[in-house]
Amino acid sequence: MTEPAPISDAVLAALRGRLGPAQVLTEAEALAPHLVETRGLYRGTACALVRPADTAEVAFTVGTCAAAGVPIVAQGGNTGLVGGGVPRGGIVLSLARLSRIRDLDPVGATLTIEAGAILAEVQAAAAAASLLFPLSLASEGSCSIGGNLATNAGGTAVLAYGNARDLVLGLEVVLADGRIWNGLKGLRKNNAGYDLKHLFVGSEGTLGIITAATLKLFPKPLSRAVGFVGLASPRAALALFETMRRVVGPGLTAFEVMPRFGLDIVLAHMPGAVRPLAAAHDTYALVEFSSPRPGDGMGAALEAALADALAAGIVEDATIGASEAQNAALWALREGLPEAQRHEGASIKHDVSVPLARLPDFLEEAEAACRAAMPGLRPCAFGHFGDGNIHFNLSQPLGMDRAAFLAEWGRFNRIVHDSVARLNGSIAAEHGIGLIKRDALQHYGDPVGLDLMRRLKAALDPANLLNPGKVVSDESRTS
Incomplete structure (x- = not known):
């Protein structure tokens, strides 16, 4: 896919006219933090950083960019681990200013909050009402709830409460053409047609941009x-x-x-x-x-x-x-x-899941295969054992060159993912696909399932402007 042309002065002028000049930035220093993902594995390009204040401004931004053929990558805390928020030209649409609590219903045990709210703030809002929002992960002090939903985040409480997908009752989403879908219902039962929210949870911003969510709350553990x-x-x-x-x-x-x-x-x-x-x-x-x-x-x-x-x-x-x-x-x-693993040199990381009964088989098989492939390798498999999710990380051998070790990432991906596939597991348990696993998904994914994903993408984003190049391959499409 070729990089799109630079954004036009007319588009920038339209955005500044609606959002204000201070919220449409093109300076290199303003863009720099938004071009690199957390681990530094990918660096993207963008022409502007746009910071809308509310859903109407998000819709205006998306509609303006859609009319001009400008790609859009939505970002919250930019804490993802698979390159899903790295831009490929066009604009970065920051949701940081959309952070308001719209409603807290202690009787219905629901919280409606905007997508830019930091996860720790969501937890605190629930706690203030003597309730619990159970999603918890290492980056909760900086990641946003919109990003958590867009990636279907997991964390340490999945065993008891489920993934992010299980914690959401309703969504508000800006579609690729700038229309707003209002699905913010706090209902535990709602069978009025297709359950559209589940199209957007876990889609990594490729089908629509989540701007608000109605979340489930629970009694606090005492x-x-x-x-x-x-x-x-x-x-x-x-x-x-x-x-x-x-x-x-x-x-x-x-x-x-x-x-x-x-x-x-x-x-x-x-x-x-x-x-x-x-x-x-x-x-x-x-x-x-x-x-x-x-x-x-x-x-x-x-x-x-x-x-x-x-x-x-x-x-x-x-x-x-x-x-x-x-x-x-x-x-x-x-x-x-x-954090401790960072002090031991470079790591090749995998986020996988297998059926719980087969987890010991996977650990034995994958560790033996990796050790045989590189003497001195130090496997560090840890994580959410109770829900079948393991972070199968590999620390470099002592004294090995960092770059030489990381150059072996593809080889170890195949070793680990082949083992996962043999056990009917998943190569992406909780971090998503993004860029880092997109090609692997094409190799290991079910062909019919991949075809359905491409059809959904084409139906909801026919011009391929929302986070292009992520999750499913777009080599045959242009933006």
Whole structure:
């Protein structure tokens, strides 16, 4: 796909006339932060940064660009990990100024909020009403709720509450021609035709631009217990998960796993990290029980469940947080792993999921294949074990050149993704497709499913102006 022509002075003048000169920027220093994705793997180009204040201004911007054939990439916090927000010419449409709470309904347990609101602000708005918005991820202090929905974000609470898709009741979306679809209904049941919101959740801004959402809220957990468990293997982790699920059912709100290498580097690089167990173990699990009832005694329930698992030989050792501060310290061991891995050199990263029962098979197979492909490689597979999602990261061998290691990304993609495909898994569990997995999707995706995706894209964005080049291939189309 060739780069589109520069934006015309007439388009810039129209946008400045409606939004104001201060909200349509073309200077290099204003554009620079919006051209690069979080990990620095991709750098794009854009002619202007446009910052509308409300949905009407978003619609005007999109309609003006559509009439002139100008591509548009919508951005929230620009925290994505797959290059989905990298522009390819045209404009970057920032939703940062659309951050207002439109409605909070404590009886219906819903929150209607604009797409530019930061996830932590959404969580705080729910908490102020003594409710919970459960979506939680490492970038929650900077990512936006619109971006979370556009990528169908996952995070640490999927086991109990589901992905972003499961947390949204209604959307407001600006379509590729500038029209506004108002689907902001806070209804738990609504079978009036196709459920259009699910077309846009997870579409990475390629089908429409989400400007507001009505979200589900939940009772706040009032009794919580967190345990950190030493295990002999991922198979033992699976046995522990099954045991915990039987014991507490929906009260099992998190089950995260990390390898020995992962804990070692957290202890080495993260300030304040303290070894939680006396001995080292092959695999560690972080387990959380919670309940909205304060007297449910989650601590006692977790202690009893771990004692039974220890007696059964499933668990080698465990500790339970005795206070909220200790719970937070145990969580910090898991949440500090991505940052700690940066101190170990370059990483080749994969975000995959497989059926839960096959997760130990995948870890054994993929780790063995990767080690055989590169002696000294240090696999670091961690993440949301309880929902089948693993961040299968590979740290470079000690002393290896960083660039030489990263040049092997394609080879290791094939090794890991082939293993995922054999187990009927997904090469994109929670981060999306963007640029980094677009070609892999063409290889591993179902041909009929890919054809349906292209048809949807052509129907909703026939000129290919919304985030072109992402998710599905556009080589045969022009913008």
